[in-house]
Amino acid sequence: MKQKIFSLFMLLMLVAATSFAQETGIYNLTEAGTLKDIPNISTVTHLTLTGFIDARDTKFMRDNMPALANLDLSNATIMAYEGDKGTLYDEWISYPANEIPTNAFYFADTQTGKTSLKNIEFPASLPAIATNAFRNTGLTEIYLPSDLIAIGDSAFMACFNLTWLDLPNQLLAIGDYAFAYCYDLEGDLELPLSLFELGKSAFYDCYKISGDIIISPQITEIKDGVFFNCFELTSVTFATHSAYSGIHSIGDHSFFSCEKITNIEIPSTVTSIGKNAFAASGLSSNMIIPNSVSFIGSNAFAYTDLDTVFCQSGVPAVLGYYYNEETDSYYYGAFDDEITIIVPCGVLNVYQNADIWRDYENMYENCPSATQKVSSDLSITPYPNPAQDRIFIQSDIMVKRVEIYSLTGKLLISEDNFIEKISISALSQGVYLLKIYTDKGLVVRKIEKD
Numbered sequence: 001m002k003q004k005i006f007s008l009f010m011l012l013m014l015v016a017a018t019s020f021a022q023e024t025g026i027y028n029l030t031e032a033g034t035l036k037d038i039p040n041i042s043t044v045t046h047l048t049l050t051g052f053i054d055a056r057d058t059k060f061m062r063d064n065m066p067a068l069a070n071l072d073l074s075n076a077t078i079m080a081y082e083g084d085k086g087t088l089y090d091e092w093i094s095y096p097a098n099e100i101p102t103n104a105f106y107f108a109d110t111q112t113g114k115t116s117l118k119n120i121e122f123p124a125s126l127p128a129i130a131t132n133a134f135r136n137t138g139l140t141e142i143y144l145p146s147d148l149i150a151i152g153d154s155a156f157m158a159c160f161n162l163t164w165l166d167l168p169n170q171l172l173a174i175g176d177y178a179f180a181y182c183y184d185l186e187g188d189l190e191l192p193l194s195l196f197e198l199g200k201s202a203f204y205d206c207y208k209i210s211g212d213i214i215i216s217p218q219i220t221e222i223k224d225g226v227f228f229n230c231f232e233l234t235s236v237t238f239a240t241h242s243a244y245s246g247i248h249s250i251g252d253h254s255f256f257s258c259e260k261i262t263n264i265e266i267p268s269t270v271t272s273i274g275k276n277a278f279a280a281s282g283l284s285s286n287m288i289i290p291n292s293v294s295f296i297g298s299n300a301f302a303y304t305d306l307d308t309v310f311c312q313s314g315v316p317a318v319l320g321y322y323y324n325e326e327t328d329s330y331y332y333g334a335f336d337d338e339i340t341i342i343v344p345c346g347v348l349n350v351y352q353n354a355d356i357w358r359d360y361e362n363m364y365e366n367c368p369s370a371t372q373k374v375s376s377d378l379s380i381t382p383y384p385n386p387a388q389d390r391i392f393i394q395s396d397i398m399v400k401r402v403e404i405y406s407l408t409g410k411l412l413i414s415e416d417n418f419i420e421k422i423s424i425s426a427l428s429q430g431v432y433l434l435k436i437y438t439d440k441g442l443v444v445r446k447i448e449k450d
Contacts, residue, residue: 022046023067029053032079036060048072054079055086055095058104062087062114069138074121098123102130102152105137113137113158122148129155131175136160144168151178153199160184173197176223180204186232189213193239200251201225208232217241224251224274227258234260238267245269250277252297257281268292273300273334275320280304288312288409296334298322308340308435310366310409314347316354332356340442342366342409364442366433382434386448392421393436401437404447424449 025044029035032054041047045067049057053076061068080097084090087103095101100122105114113136120134126145131152134142141164142156148168153175156162162182167174171192176199179185188211189203195216200223203209210232215222217239227233236255238247246269255261257280264283266273268290275297284305289296291312297320301309311317321332333356335341340362343351348365351357381394393399402422404413412432415422424432427449436443 024048026050029057029076032081033057033085036064041065043067046070046072048075050075052077052079054081055093055101055104056081056083058101059085059087062105062107067116068114069116070119071117072121073123076123078123078126096128098125099128099130100126100133102132104130104133106132106135108132111136118161128152131155132157134159140164142166144171146170149173151175153177154180157181165189167192170194174199174202176200176202177204178202179206182206183208185209187211189233191216193217195219198226199223201228203230204228206230210234212237214239215247217244217246220245220248222247222250222254225253225256226251228253228256229258230255231257231259233258236261236264238265240267248272250274252276253279255281263287266290266293271295273297275299275322276302278304285411285414286310286405286409289317293317296320298331298334300334301339302334302336304336306335306339308342308409309335310342311351312344312409314344314350316351316357319356321356333359335360338362340364342444362442364444366444380436380438380443380445382436382445382447386450387424388450389425390421390423391434391447393418395436395438398439399436400439403435403437405433405435 023044024046025041026048027038029049029051032052033056035057042064044065047068078098080095082094084092086093086095087101105117115138117137118140122145124145126148128150129152131154133152133155135154136158138161139159140161143166146168147170149170149172151174154177155175156179157177158181160183163184163186165185169192171194173196178199180201185206186208189209191213193216196218198219204225205228207229209230212235213233215238240246247267248269249272250270252274253276255278256276259282262282262284269292270290271292272295273293277297277300279299280303286308287306288310289312295318319334321330323330341360342364345365351363382391383394399418402415402418403411405411429449431446431448434445434447
């Protein structure tokens with residue numbers, strides 16, 4: 001009998017707990033700021049609000065509804081409020097209408113978020129989500145309204161359970177750290193071409209986001225750390241438009257450790273590339289540093305598989321350095337020590353006498369008619385030249401590798417374990433650069449395809 005009574009008691013407790021865990025409340029507020037007047041609302045887990053709300057109601061949901069998990073504001077209107085009873089505690093603040101307020105579900109005093117909150121349906125009209133609005137909450141998916149134009153700093157930062165995101169097509173601004181540390185956010189990230197602002201570290205440590213990123217033509221600066229440790233991104237393209245000036249700078253650590261990005265075309269509008277900008281990324285083969293670049297930060301292209309860098313400017317860019325307190329040492333240069341650097345014809349001495357550049361040993365001029373050397377003259381002749389289908393190479397020393405580049409530095413053909421000839425049948429008519437790697441050094445020759 002006691003066992004039956006105990007089992008019945010436990011069943012009733014379970015039912016009560018389950019009922020509490022799923023308590024639903026649907027309320028229409030005819031006046032903003034009155035949510036606190038509704039009796040017994042603190043235990044509600046699934047809340048639907050219609051009518052009018054403001055920052056006072058948001059504060060009440062955050063501070064006085066500990067079990068709140070699902071919030072439906074799809075038929076609510078956010079009103080303006082000015083006073084000291086909003087989400088910023090005792091500060092007298094003006095809160096705009098139609099905006100999720102600053103610190104909406106974030107406890108600034110303890111630097112924690114409302115982790116009970118798992119889902120939210122936004123108001124139909126919502127131009128802005130303010131700073132820290134959902135920082136460190138338990139959100140799992142977010143469906144942003146189509147008219148949203150601004151996401152504030154740290155708005156969704158450290159939402160560790162967030163797995164899915166769809167950015168609206170009219171979005172103009174993403175704030176600093178907006179989605180930083182959203183470790184489980186995954187799937188292809190599509191940045192709207194409407195963007196004017198992409199904040200510092202906006203997607204910092206978003207390990208799982210993937211896809212081919214297109215940067216809108218209105219953006220002029222890739223800020224520090226914006227895609228830091230985004231391991232799964234596969235490519236980055238900088239869109240252009242005649243009405244806009246294009247990207248001017250690429251910030252520190254902006255693409256650090258983007259391991260699947262193997263190639264990138266730096267726009268001819270870029271003047272500055274920050275430290276560690278592409279360090280530890282998947283860059284391989286070769287790349288072009290445009291004539292416009294005047295500064296390259298320390299380790300900007302370090303720890304990659306880059307083989308060759310083509311510098312288009314006759315004036316060497318300033319190379320950065322940094323001081324490591326742990327080792328009490330200064331570190332210089334933008335590239336790995338063994339990289340091959342090709343500079344414009346006639347300026348080799350300029351680069352070899354420039355600060356930090358002089359420390360790179362594998363540096364050659366892009367003079368197609370001259371043999372480039374490492375330590376001695378190398379007699380190597382490609383023939384026939386011009387040619388139609390294949391090029392033979394006459395050499396008294398072993399040729400290990402052969403590469404053919406366009407005059408803009410794009411790798412077109414590569415052949416390891418070279419034996420006697422290389423096919424050029426796939427090339428269009430024109431002039432190309434032939435790089436020949438030997439036991440004695442590197443030779444660069446001009447060839448022509450008929």
